[in-house]
Amino acid sequence: xxxxxxxxxxxxxxxxxxxxxxxxxxxxxxxxxxxxxxxxxxxxxxxxxxxxxxxxxxxxxxxxxxxxxxxxxxxxxxxxxxxxxxxxxxxxxxxxxxxxxxxxxxxxxxxxxxxxxxxxxxxxxxxxxxxxxxxxxxxxxxxxxxxxxxxxxxxxxxxxxxxxxxxxxxxxxxxxxxxxxxxxxxxxxxxxxxxxxxxxxxxxxxxxxxxxxxxxxxxxxxxxxxxxxxxxxxxxxxxxxxxxxxxxxxxxxxxxxxxxxxxxxxxxxxxxxxxxxxxxxxxxxxxxxxxxxxxxxxxxxxxxxxxxxxxxxxxxxxxxxxxxxxxxxxxxxxxxxxxxxxxxxxxxxxxxxxxxxxxxxxxxxxxxxxxxxxxxxxxxxxxxxxxxxxxxxxxxxxxxxxxxxxxxxxxxxxxxxxxxxxxxxxxxxxxxxxxxxxxxxxxxxxxxxx
Numbered sequence: 001x002x003x004x005x006x007x008x009x010x011x012x013x014x015x016x017x018x019x020x021x022x023x024x025x026x027x028x029x030x031x032x033x034x035x036x037x038x039x040x041x042x043x044x045x046x047x048x049x050x051x052x053x054x055x056x057x058x059x060x061x062x063x064x065x066x067x068x069x070x071x072x073x074x075x076x077x078x079x080x081x082x083x084x085x086x087x088x089x090x091x092x093x094x095x096x097x098x099x100x101x102x103x104x105x106x107x108x109x110x111x112x113x114x115x116x117x118x119x120x121x122x123x124x125x126x127x128x129x130x131x132x133x134x135x136x137x138x139x140x141x142x143x144x145x146x147x148x149x150x151x152x153x154x155x156x157x158x159x160x161x162x163x164x165x166x167x168x169x170x171x172x173x174x175x176x177x178x179x180x181x182x183x184x185x186x187x188x189x190x191x192x193x194x195x196x197x198x199x200x201x202x203x204x205x206x207x208x209x210x211x212x213x214x215x216x217x218x219x220x221x222x223x224x225x226x227x228x229x230x231x232x233x234x235x236x237x238x239x240x241x242x243x244x245x246x247x248x249x250x251x252x253x254x255x256x257x258x259x260x261x262x263x264x265x266x267x268x269x270x271x272x273x274x275x276x277x278x279x280x281x282x283x284x285x286x287x288x289x290x291x292x293x294x295x296x297x298x299x300x301x302x303x304x305x306x307x308x309x310x311x312x313x314x315x316x317x318x319x320x321x322x323x324x325x326x327x328x329x330x331x332x333x334x335x336x337x338x339x340x341x342x343x344x345x346x347x348x349x350x351x352x353x354x355x356x357x358x359x360x361x362x363x364x365x366x367x368x369x370x371x372x373x374x375x376x377x378x379x380x381x382x383x384x385x386x387x388x389x390x391x392x393x394x395x396x397x398x399x400x401x402x403x404x405x406x407x408x409x410x411x412x413x414x415x416x417x418x419x420x421x422x423x424x425x426x427x428x429x430x431x432x433x434x435x436x437x438x439x440x441x442x443x444x445x446x447x448x449x450x
Contacts, residue, residue: 061281065331072285114129115292120152122293136211138172139172139174139217141173145218182362290324340424350431360375362375385416397413
């Protein structure tokens with residue numbers, strides 16, 4: 001049953017939350033006014049005032065199957081009843097079943113998973129494993145990337161959110177240019193592209209010494225850093241570079257995994273098998289915290305005769321494992337990967353219509369149900385919209401975000417970017433609903449374009 005919000009006092013909830021809890025990724029805590037949410041179902045969530053919102057970003061791009069699926073709720077309840085917790089040094093039926101299922105859907109010979117609590121510690125664990133196996137220290141990552149909010153994961157990230165916290169791996173991380181085709185630093189037109197983004201990595205390796213590099217960390221599909229659409233040969237050639245130099249290829253599928261791009265993993269689109277895959281988010285669709293590191297048989301065999309010095313109190317938590325297995329089964333039984341592929345193409349078509357209609361849309365980047373619109377103040381010069389707006393003293397992205405929200409649609413934005421990553425169960429009608437709200441917001445942005 002849908003809960004009756006009439007007995008709730010939204011102001012008390014908001015005030016108490018602000019007084020006693022800290023909100024993530026915020027400017028000043030004193031300026032916040034968080035929306036009080038009471039319940040969610042499918043692709044919608046509802047606030048304490050009875051307002052309904054289309055969740056066009058799956059929250060943090062993680063509620064892949066949608067909200068409140070009964071199959072996952074049943075699995076969680078049953079596992080809580082049978083065995084709510086046991087230490088990771090022991091094992092359970094649900095851990096065994098989930099491990100086997102991940103081996104089944106992972107590419108090639110990635111057959112063993114070390115479970116973590118989320119995406120950031122999955123990335124850190126992947127780096128630690130790469131260093132242990134190779135005996136090397138350096139990690140290569142992209143200039144525009146986000147791998148999580150812990151010290152280690154932020155140190156690997158290129159995202160500006162790392163700047164207040166740089167620490168753990170800072171001195172051994174080397175960042176390289178992105179395959180950011182819209183703003184390529186080398187080629188001004190696709191016809192002149194010689195994959196300088198890949199030869200750039202090879203030059204960096206030569207200068208750093210490939211025998212000092214433990215791993216290269218890349219997002220399976222670019223996410224919060226901008227949803228860049230990789231050239232089709234990017235991942236295969238990166239695989240070749242790593243193989244030639246005995247470097248561990250670490251695929252960050254925390255955001256892009258579990259159907260988000262229309263495949264189990266984004267690298268499945270190009271048939272590449274990395275050495276390590278980091279997973280989280282869509283693994284449980286956010287119903288409970290869980291992450292993991294899936295490793296190849298070669299890496300797993302290293303630890304058959306060597307210590308594995310990693311562990312967590314809630315590692316392989318049985319209730320989280322139950323949520324993950326049920327979540328994967330929902331994706332299979334309801335054909336959500338196929339729907340993500342079909343609806344992703346529809347979303348891309350609708351976004352191309354937005355680009356043709358609005359002067360403020362400079363680039364459309366969609367892979368499955370993961371994408372972004374890059375906003376510009378001038379399509380010819382590609383000057384970012386925020387630069388144009390700032391010259392007039394306008395906080396344009398805040399205005400755009402509120403404009404979309406006021407029309408009953410929630411999605412994430414960053415400077416010059418509107419993200420779209422709805423639940424994989426979304427329909428054409430619901431996509432139209434989201435696009436309509438975004439189009440109305442872009443009309444405001446168009447007013448300040450050249």
